Amino acid sequence: MKILLVDDEPFVLRLVMHQLKELGFTDVVAHQHPRAALALLESDVACADTVLLDLQMPDIDGVEFVRHLGRLAFQGSLVLLSGEDERILQTAQKLAQGHRLDVAGAFRKPVTPDQLRSVLGSPHPTGARPRMTARIYSSERLRTALAQHELVNWYQPKVDLRTGRVVGVETLVRWQHPVDGIVFPDQFIPLAEEAGLIDGLTAVVMQGALRQARSWLDEHLDLHVAVNVSMDNLARLDFPDDIARSAESSGVPARLLVLEITESRLMKNPLVALDILTRLRLKHIGLSIDDFGTGHSSLTQLRDIPFDELKIDRSFVHGAHASASNHALVLGSIHIARQLGLRTVAEGVEDRADWDHLRSLGCDLAQGYFIAKPMPGAAVSGWLREWELRRPSLVAA
Numbered sequence: 001m002k003i004l005l006v007d008d009e010p011f012v013l014r015l016v017m018h019q020l021k022e023l024g025f026t027d028v029v030a031h032q033h034p035r036a037a038l039a040l041l042e043s044d045v046a047c048a049d050t051v052l053l054d055l056q057m058p059d060i061d062g063v064e065f066v067r068h069l070g071r072l073a074f075q076g077s078l079v080l081l082s083g084e085d086e087r088i089l090q091t092a093q094k095l096a097q098g099h100r101l102d103v104a105g106a107f108r109k110p111v112t113p114d115q116l117r118s119v120l121g122s123p124h125p126t127g128a129r130p131r132m133t134a135r136i137y138s139s140e141r142l143r144t145a146l147a148q149h150e151l152v153n154w155y156q157p158k159v160d161l162r163t164g165r166v167v168g169v170e171t172l173v174r175w176q177h178p179v180d181g182i183v184f185p186d187q188f189i190p191l192a193e194e195a196g197l198i199d200g201l202t203a204v205v206m207q208g209a210l211r212q213a214r215s216w217l218d219e220h221l222d223l224h225v226a227v228n229v230s231m232d233n234l235a236r237l238d239f240p241d242d243i244a245r246s247a248e249s250s251g252v253p254a255r256l257l258v259l260e261i262t263e264s265r266l267m268k269n270p271l272v273a274l275d276i277l278t279r280l281r282l283k284h285i286g287l288s289i290d291d292f293g294t295g296h297s298s299l300t301q302l303r304d305i306p307f308d309e310l311k312i313d314r315s316f317v318h319g320a321h322a323s324a325s326n327h328a329l330v331l332g333s334i335h336i337a338r339q340l341g342l343r344t345v346a347e348g349v350e351d352r353a354d355w356d357h358l359r360s361l362g363c364d365l366a367q368g369y370f371i372a373k374p375m376p377g378a379a380v381s382g383w384l385r386e387w388e389l390r391r392p393s394l395v396a397a
């Protein structure tokens with residue numbers, strides 16, 4: 001891996017150079033003057049796989065440097081370093097991502113060898129960005145997919161942080177494309193919304209989820225099943241009746257059903273949505289406010305809609321123990337939820353540190369790769385057996 005290090009302080013340059021060498025990285029070029037580093041990149045943007053960049057420099061500062069990297073369409077990964085507070089680092093990171101740069105990490109100085117190892121870990125360049133290679137599908141193709149049953153449900157467990165008990169699952173739709181393989185929802189949900197296919201899609205996902213819930217009940221597994229619902233689904237006044245009827249004919253009690261709602265675009269008719277959501281609650285169907293804390297899910301919604309579950313967005317959850325601002329947002333969300341009598345779910349629990357942190361904050365449920373990745377319905381009972389073996393060590397003390 002070729003590393004380019006840019007920092008105006010000679011001492012920091014020497015220190016980081018030394019740390020990199022200790023970690024086994026030998027192909028490192030260090031520059032004290034950002035203009036010189038930039039000239040290097042101007043002549044060959046692929047001269048580095050990774051750029052380690054200080055944000056405070058005289059001459060050209062880190063933000064300007066990031067802008068130039070964006071202009072040059074730098075394809076490697078970027079690690080930001082700063083002596084300033086963490087919020088500045090986070091803002092710079094957002095900015096870099098806005099320029100479509102691959103930000104591998106952002107650290108306050110002095111950076112530790114462990115931090116460097118965590119972002120540089122493998123000696124291979126981190127060029128792979130699978131989710132960005134978006135394929136564009138036509139609405140016609142998606143319509144065919146729906147008709148030909150190419151959409152399948154996967155399920156991701158939600159676990160009680162105190163006891164480790166599995167409370168339910170979230171249904172996550174996948175498109176099993178005959179040529180492209182598994183296609184993730186970010187690549188077709190917005191299309192379904194725009195093309196007016198979201199009602200049909202939700203109905204298909206819901207039917208599958210109810211069928212799955214019923215077969216779990218037959219195995220004496222009393223799992224809540226959550227289905228993602230788009231605001232666009234909340235435009236027809238008979239939506240609650242349809243859902244209640246489907247649940248009943250599938251033999252699934254309404255109380256096991258949860259709808260996770262994100263406001264992906266502006267509510268067209270807030271009054272209709274409110275009518276629908278209130279009637280869903282009257283039918284004892286659970287309502288969850290998804291991606292809480294992101295621009296889409298606002299305090300106003302929390303006030304006006306009778307939610308009973310709040311999902312803290314994964315962008316705040318993972319690593320919150322090491323980030324003062326994310327920690328504050330997670331804690332604030334838990335407090336708000338508790339005041340309003342809502343259950344809290346942390347999504348994006350990716351490691352043991354996240355798990356322990358959320359547990360210590362009194363969050364109710366956790367969901368994330370640390371517990372399980374989304375999986376086909378048939379894999380869930382096998383996973384449950386493994387989870388029972390893991391569980392005691394996670395809830396001790």
Ligand code: C2E
Pocket residue numbers: 156171172173184185186189202205227228229230260262290291314347348349350367368369370374
């Ligand atoms: P979401 O509702 O926020 O779902 C959680 C997403 O986070 C899922 O992505 C899941 O695979 C991913 N995830 C879970 N644990 C972790 C973790 O520990 N780390 C990280 N980095 N990610 C994690 P997925 O399945 O790609 O779904 C993306 C979004 O697509 C969902 O976000 C949801 O908004 C939407 N979606 C999925 N299925 C449906 C559906 O049936 N209908 C509608 N309207 N939207 C859906």
Ligand code: CA
Pocket residue numbers: 170228260290
């Ligand atoms: Ca969700």
Ligand code: CA
Pocket residue numbers: 290291311313314347
């Ligand atoms: Ca979410």
